Amino acid sequence: MNKGIGRKIKYFRIKSDMTQEELAKDIVSVSYLSKIERNAADANPQVVKQICERLGIKPERTQDNHIQKEVHQWFNQLLNGELIRAYESYQMIEAEIESIIDAGLYWLVELHTLYYFVLTDREELAERKYIFLQQDIDKFNEIEHYYWLKFSGLYFADRYEYYDAFQSLMRAEKMYPKEHFQDELEIHDLYFQIAKVSTNLYYTYHARVYINRALTFYKNTYRLRRCGESHLIVGITAKRMNEINEAIEHFRLAKKLSETIKDDHLLIDYHRAMGDVYRDMQLNDEAIEYYKRTYELTKHHYSERELQAIMGLCRSYAQKGDNDSAAYWCEVAQQLIQTGESFSQLLSYEVNSYYYILHGFDQGFESLMVNDVLPFLKEKQLHYTYAHYLKLTANYYYNERKYKVSADYYAAANELLDVVRVVDNY
Template sequence: MSDGIGEKIKYFRIKHDLTQEELAKGIVSVSYLSKIERNAADPNPEAVKKLCARLEISPEKVLDEDIANDVMRWMESLLKRDLVLAHDLYQDIQTKIEKVIDADLFWLVKLHALYYFVLTKQTDKAKRKLKLLKQDQKHFSERETYYWLKFKAHFEYLESSYEKAFLHFQEAERLYNDVFKEDSEEYYDLIYHVAKTATVLHYSYHASVYAERTLVYYRDHYRLERAAKCHILKGVNYKRIKEMDEALKHFELAEALGKRLSSDTILFRVYEAIGELFHDLKMPTQAIQYYSKAYGVVKHQFSVQELIAILGHVKTYIQCDNKSLAKDWLTKADALLKTEKDMTPRYVYQVKVLRFVLYGFTKQFEKLLVKEVIPYFKSRKLYIAYAGYVRLLGDYYYNNRKYKLAAEYYAEAHQAMVDIKHMDNK
């Protein structure tokens, strides 16, 4: 494991207002010092000792108990997603960064900074931190590698690269027992995110198994918010295998917990999920009832959740052939997208495609699907959505008597469904 000595030397060189040439003079070459500072070379101990002497610092690591306690509290706040406390502790740690550099905490702080930027959606900072950490991963201990895999997975999830996230989470799980030796809050947080990511990817077997394991833990430890989210994951996966009564039971359990916690986040997810359940059952009156509840929770928040609730209304009114109301709700979606420019592409594409469904298909529909929509979902291996759009394009070609093209796209949609089963059975 690298102890961060290169970063320590760089930090104190800059603090002493020295150039690399001035620090290196008579000790090492400038190029070698540059490599040491970038952790690109295993530093010669004698050279390190001389560099540190010139900077009047110790080459040995010194652990400060106060900063160690602050770092551990910060890590725990990130695990529990207490972002207010995490922000305060992060600011405090930054004022004591010299002690972090001088201790065995160096890589833990760097790695958790990546997670902090992901959780607070500081995407550009997360990208830069990821790039820098990638250069140093060969130096990581097993524990640091575990966090690297886990936090890299969270970054991929933030970027909608769900299969990459899923694979990194699984790599972290395989390493877990070598690092921590026993189950803990850390372990169940990890497998909860495996379940969540598997659900997005429609890997129903993995999602169900992992969600059940996490549900038992969070229920037994009275972690009600996470227990509610696990009930929602289980409900979604029961719905997908057509066990509608079991799905509804889990959604209702999550709803009860959401009301108990006064959590709009939970209640939105429940109402949206039940709306989708009744939509799948072709019961539009009940579907609209729950989509309306979901919309009521997030109305005027200018969020992706608001857009999801609006889209639920559009799709259900199309299903019951009420195009007038469907158009009214699509207008709400258009207005929201004009206000919010950074909406998740997968929902923006839904709006664009539904506009063609309601107002008629043109050549622009074909261009949109071929050039943008289908490549987007294929690249992220979101096979259910991908198959749906491919099938829709097949219908477009069929209705335009392009039967060969239609057959090719129908076959491609079928293959996408096969690919899901293949991945879920790994």
């Protein structure tokens, strides 16, 4: 009898939208069916045969010599970001699920399906898959548990839960099953993902260490797109360390690679990164030129990158003292958010906060901070950004002459910045 028959029966029962009571009726007790599904009973072959007949599946293992190759090909397509080919492979895999279960690949496929949903921005499906997988963690073997940690981390990162993502990815590194992989692509992808998440958390030391490992590998293996993305991260870490010349050098290398491989997203991110450099240096005219180039490349895309470009213009004009232009771009940003497209909550809060920065603070700002922005950032454990908005709120209370409240917010902000430094140096 098929050793994994319980998993197979449970999968096709759920797929057929049947309860255990409906499947067990006139065949076996519900409690016995439950044991069969959990592979906790030495199932009677005749009972299993009847159950499988009701489900329209075979009780014995089906032999398919190609399924291993096709499934691992899909895994590689996801790892390499080949989403068009991955979509085609996914259609095949859905149709071959019985063979996949029989080949012992069920959990690996389910875990990679979570990754696939994250990569393709299918948020609701990703959430349902995550909840489903979370219930069966105790059934995972070593490599399945590694992928659970890695893909959970990427799932968290996609939800802007960067702290949880960081913790999950770091645990994945600790239990990386090196003997299961024939090359170093997987471990360096993990290093790259850790660096990305660390950058979002302002863990500059971690970002620097892990992206340098990844970049060396990508250079040696001529993975040009990843090289470009890695140069951008190195540049961001250099900027935060006030190594401006180094930052600009890496950003320009990213631009050169974007032109070589004709990658518009990489080129857009280069222009925005250069805008950030010049804005931090208070060279606002230069920053505005780069943000305008970013905007021209993203205009009418209704994308996160378009909104980031608009906010770059808004911040630069405000810093320059041109409040009329800043207010114009802030209004453009608000109109873009109101289109109904999906933008990150964090960026939406930034747009709403900037409205008050430009037009004056009132109780609406206090309500936005206290009821929405600060609780959101606290929940997501985005400590650096949380500290920024705590200081902004402290400034508001100071101007309202609520000095004690203001001092408490300043103190909380400084404590959070200490947390960032401690974690990054751990």
